[in-house]
Amino acid sequence: MAHLSTTAIICAVRHHGEHGAIARLLTPDHGLTPGYVRGGRSRAMRPVLLPGNVVKAEFRARTEDHLAGLTVELAHSRAPLHAEPLPAAAIDWSCALTAAALPEATPCPALHQALSGLLDAVEAAPAARGWAVALVRYELLLLAELGFGLDLTRCAATGDATDLAYVSPRSAAAVNRAAAVGYESRLLPLPPFLVEGGTGDWTQILDGLRLTGFFLERSVLIDRRVHVLAARERLVERLKRAVA
Incomplete structure (x- = not known):
């Protein structure tokens, strides 16, 4: 990824250096993508770099091994919800x-x-x-x-797909009500x-x-x-x- 332009959801932000921030954004086609925002700790950028906000993002990196520089423009703010x-x-x-x-x-x-x-x-x-x-x-x-x-989809013990009421913490599979009798306390509803x-x-x-x-x-x-x-x-x- 030398250059990527996309909309994205801001998922996490942490301070980096005296003025910058590293943001991790979830993009539609490239998954979770990090980038360095110059001035990311500024008063102007703080309400933009909030989890849940949607931004127009530009990632630019010298090589795929380098952290990309990131510029963002607010597309949709969810800032009021943070209150x-x-x-x-x-x-x-x-x-x-x-x-x-x-x-x-x-x-x-x-x-x-x-x-x-x-x-x-x-x-x-x-x-x-x-x-x-x-x-x-x-x-x-x-x-x-x-x-x-x-x-x-079906009971781990019987194979039956009806009356599923629990999940086995061991197998992560459903268990129906009849098969769970006597074991309810060991299972997850x-x-x-x-x-x-x-x-x-x-x-x-x-x-x-x-x-x-x-x-x-x-x-x-x-x-x-x-x-x-x-x-x-x-x-x-x-x-x-x-x-x-």
């Missing part, structure tokens, strides 16, 4: 997860489309229930894209909306977050990436308080 606790927590977590989990320069158009849709839902929905199911589905898709997908589509109530949504969170923590957010789980914990706690 609202629940939307801000959802944006922080979904973008931090994306930046921490995805390998760089690996095309993932389905994830770009899904993250864009999730952020649109956070922006448009009048309450968290309008986007919480989309968040669970985004986490599930990310697991699948990274090779840690859950098999929710499977919310119906992940099998049947549609939405769910708050108990089911929190079950969904518990399910995806278990596999994210076990398989993806390990080593140095584990620090981003704090953003997820803040989000889940805020959701629990909101529906209590």
Whole structure:
């Protein structure tokens, strides 16, 4: 990538040097792409370089081995949402997860489309229930894209595709209600909306977050990436308080 011009979603920004910043952007066709923004810590750039914002990005690098210089122009701002606790927590977590989990320069158009849709839902929905199911589905898709997908099509024990109610933490496969008898405490609840589509109530949504969170923590957010789980914990706690 000597030169790349694209729209992109800002996922993470960290200070670099006295005035600059390194931003990691999710692009539609080139995956997660980092770049150095000269003056990225300036007053003018701070509201642009916010997670969740959509920008027109220009990456320029001398060689593929060098960090690209990056210039950005704001295309769509979600800055007002950062002043609202629940939307801000959802944006922080979904973008931090994306930046921490995805390998760089690996095309993932389905994830770009899904993250864009999730952020649109956070922006448009009048309450968290309008986007919480989309968040669970985004986490599930990310697991699948990274090779840690859950098999929710049939029961791991019987092969039956009906009455699926749990997921085995060992096999990451669904278990139906009959096969789960006596083992319920060892299994993770499977919310119906992940099998049947549609939405769910708050108990089911929190079950969904518990399910995806278990596999994210076990398989993806390990080593140095584990620090981003704090953003997820803040989000889940805020959701629990909101529906209590």
